[in-house]
Amino acid sequence: MTQIEELKSALKALIVKECDKDVDPATITNEEQLIGGALGLDSLDALQICMAVQERYGVRIEDGPKARRALRNIDALAEVIMTESEAFAQS
Amino acid sequence: MKPIYIASCGDYFERIESDDSAVDLKALVAEAIGTPVRRIGRFIQLALIGAGRCAKQAALPEDAAVYLGSGRGDLEVTIEVMHSIVRDGRAPKPLSFINTVSNAASFYVAQSLKLTSQSTFVCNRYFAFETMLQLAKLDLEQGVVTSALVGTVDVVVPPLAAHRMRLGLDADTPVADASHWLLLQTQPSSTPLGRLLAAGHFTDAKALRVWLSDQTIDAQWKLATGQFMPRAEADEWQRALGLEVFDYLTGRPYYDSQSGAAIGEFLRREKGTLLHLNRDPSGRYQAMLVAVES
Numbered sequence: 512m513t514q515i516e517e518l519k520s521a522l523k524a525l526i527v528k529e530c531d532k533d534v535d536p537a538t539i540t541n542e543e544q545l546i547g548g549a550l551g552l553d554s555l556d557a558l559q560i561c562m563a564v565q566e567r568y569g570v571r572i573e574d575g576p577k578a579r580r581a582l583r584n585i586d587a588l589a590e591v592i593m594t595e596s597e598a599f600a601q602s
Numbered sequence: 603m604k605p606i607y608i609a610s611c612g613d614y615f616e617r618i619e620s621d622d623s624a625v626d627l628k629a630l631v632a633e634a635i636g637t638p639v640r641r642i643g644r645f646i647q648l649a650l651i652g653a654g655r656c657a658k659q660a661a662l663p664e665d666a667a668v669y670l671g672s673g674r675g676d677l678e679v680t681i682e683v684m685h686s687i688v689r690d691g692r693a694p695k696p697l698s699f700i701n702t703v704s705n706a707a708s709f710y711v712a713q714s715l716k717l718t719s720q721s722t723f724v725c726n727r728y729f730a731f732e733t734m735l736q737l738a739k740l741d742l743e744q745g746v747v748t749s750a751l752v753g754t755v756d757v758v759v760p761p762l763a764a765h766r767m768r769l770g771l772d773a774d775t776p777v778a779d780a781s782h783w784l785l786l787q788t789q790p791s792s793t794p795l796g797r798l799l800a801a802g803h804f805t806d807a808k809a810l811r812v813w814l815s816d817q818t819i820d821a822q823w824k825l826a827t828g829q830f831m832p833r834a835e836a837d838e839w840q841r842a843l844g845l846e847v848f849d850y851l852t853g854r855p856y857y858d859s860q861s862g863a864a865i866g867e868f869l870r871r872e873k874g875t876l877l878h879l880n881r882d883p884s885g886r887y888q889a890m891l892v893a894v895e896s
Contacts, residue, residue, distance in 0.1 A: 529695075531640035533628075555641070558696040566692065 519589045522564075529563045530556045541585045557582050564588070570595040606742050607794035608892065609749075609785040611866040612656025614648060617778045617855045621760040624779065627651060634658070635714045641697050642710060644779065645676035645757045649707040650714055652753055652781030657715050661791045666749035668708045668721035669738045671730035673858020675704035675723075677768070678759045707755065719747060728830050728882035729803070730754045731782065731862035732890060736801040742788050753783035754859035769856070776855035782862030795869050800891035810879070810887040814843070817891070824848035824872060828880025828888070829860045839879055848876055865892050 512520070523536035526545070530552055539550065545560075546552050552560075560582060561572045570592050572581045581591040612634075618624055627647040632638040634654030642650075649670060679701045686694040700706060708721035726733045731754045738750035758777050759765050766775055786798060800817075804810040825845035827836035840847055850867040854860060861880055868876045869892075878890040 529697075531642075531697075533638065533640070555696060555700075562693065562695050 515589055515593065518592065519585050522585055522588055522592075525563055525567065526552075526556075526560055529559050539585065541589075543584055545582050545584055545588070546579075560588075564592065568592050568596060604743055604745070604788045606739060606798040607787050607790045608796040608798060608865070608869065609787045609790045609792070609794050610656050610659030611785070611795065611869055612652050612654070612659060612783045613863065613866050614651040614655065614781040615778060615863070616780075617776055618758040618760070618762065621762055624758065624760065637714070639710060639714060643676065643679045643682075643698075643701060645672075645678055645704075645755055646701065646707045646710050648755045648757060648779055648781040649711050649753065652755065652783040653711045653715065653751055656751065656753070656783035656785050660785055662715060662717075662751070662785065663749050663791075664716055665719045665747070666715075666717050666751050666785070667719040667738070667741065667747040668711050668717060669734040669750055669752045670705070670708045670711065670721070670723045671734040671754045671859065672704065672723075672725055673727050673730050673754075673756050674769075675725045676701060676707065676757065678757055681759055711751070715751075717751070727858060729861070729880060729886075729888045730756075730859040731864075732801060732803070732880060732888035735784075735798070735890060736803060736888075738786055739798060739801045742786060745788075748788050750786045751783060752786060753781060754862040755781045756857035756859050758857075769858075771856055778855035778857050780857045780859065780862070782859065782866055784865060796865075796892050796894040798890075798892055799875070800889060802889050804887040804889065806885055807887065810889065813889065819843060819845070819877075820875065821845070823875045823877055824868070826850060826864050826868070826876060826878045828864075828878065829856075830883070831879065831881040835881065836879075843877070845877065848872060861888075861890070865890065868892065869894055 523539045527536045546557050565571050572578050581588050631647050631650045634651045679698050682698050683694040683702050686692050705723035708723050712721050734752050738752045741747045758779050823845050826848040850864050864878045873894050875893045880888045
């Protein structure tokens with residue numbers, strides 16, 4: 512499993528745990544809409560995910576548009592974390 | 603005064619034996635209210651289980667008000683949030699933070715049981731159940747509400763050694779999670795389990811004695827005394843009133859609102875009238891009087 516795939520798996524597990532969802536993390540696809548989709552997550556879940564991501568990965572997802580983009584799906588969230596982590600490492 | 607009927611009762615009670623022995627309450631919540639609920643801690647889960655079980659025993663009108671009490675509120679989520687802020691120096695998680703408002707439990711009870719009326723939460727260390735019963739009784743008598751779901755919830759937060767220390771208990775005191783509920787109504791839709799005759803607060807023993815002297819005490823009544831009344835004083839009241847004792851406390855692990863179990867236990871085990879007296883360390887008293895038809 513590549514680093515990005517591992518990150519995506521970890522993010523799915525994080526979302527299931529933090530949002531208290533009774534689903535198998537593996538059933539969440541990388542392209543599936545996270546907020547307002549079939550997963551049934553809402554804005555409070557979005558806030559919870561942002562806080563958990565900051566705590567786990569040190570990446571702060573703060574403003575509305577950025578959060579909306581980052582929480583579009585697992586692919587987008589993983590990309591934001593990878594990009595922000597690299598930017599932080601290079602600074 | 604409008605007569606107040608006890609339409610149903612519901613409980614959950616579980617002794618917590620060790621740090622990791624607490625029962626997973628998710629399935630019990632789903633069973634009690636018919637649907638799983640996420641993003642809630644054990645305190646709210648306990649409220650939903652007790653209230654849901656109570657609601658199942660009678661037709662629950664949507665305008666029933668919720669009166670929820672607790673000795674110390676949602677300790678679990680409060681401790682979690684305080685650990686985040688004070689110990690770890692970070693902002694608390696949103697789902698924990700919003701549930702530090704203990705009335706969140708009343709919200710979930712109302713939402714899950716599809717209730718649309720008022721809800722009230724009161725933390726009272728020594729008289730949690732009695733206080734909620736008294737508040738509900740006042741509203742029922744005044745016609746503010748016609749149905750009242752009255753309950754108390756107390757939660758154990760492991761590790762048990764820390765929990766006992768927090769509650770000021772001895773190191774070997776058994777402890778329990780508990781949730782006790784009654785549905786009170788002025789116009790029950792089916793045969794009630796009993797009637798609430800009185801629920802009163804007294805500033806001292808003299809005031810309680812004056813109230814008792816106004817009651818037509820029958821020798822067939824049973825007397826129960828609450829967990830906070832010293833044993834010697836309980837015996838004095840028993841001798842003075844000459845009533846047989848109804849014991850619901852022996853062997854019961856500690857939680858703050860054991861009084862919440864008294865009426866439910868009496869409804870299950872006895873017929874007749876129960877007088878329940880409790881007292882706090884400041885010398886204030888609470889009385890509850892209920893009748894179960896013979």
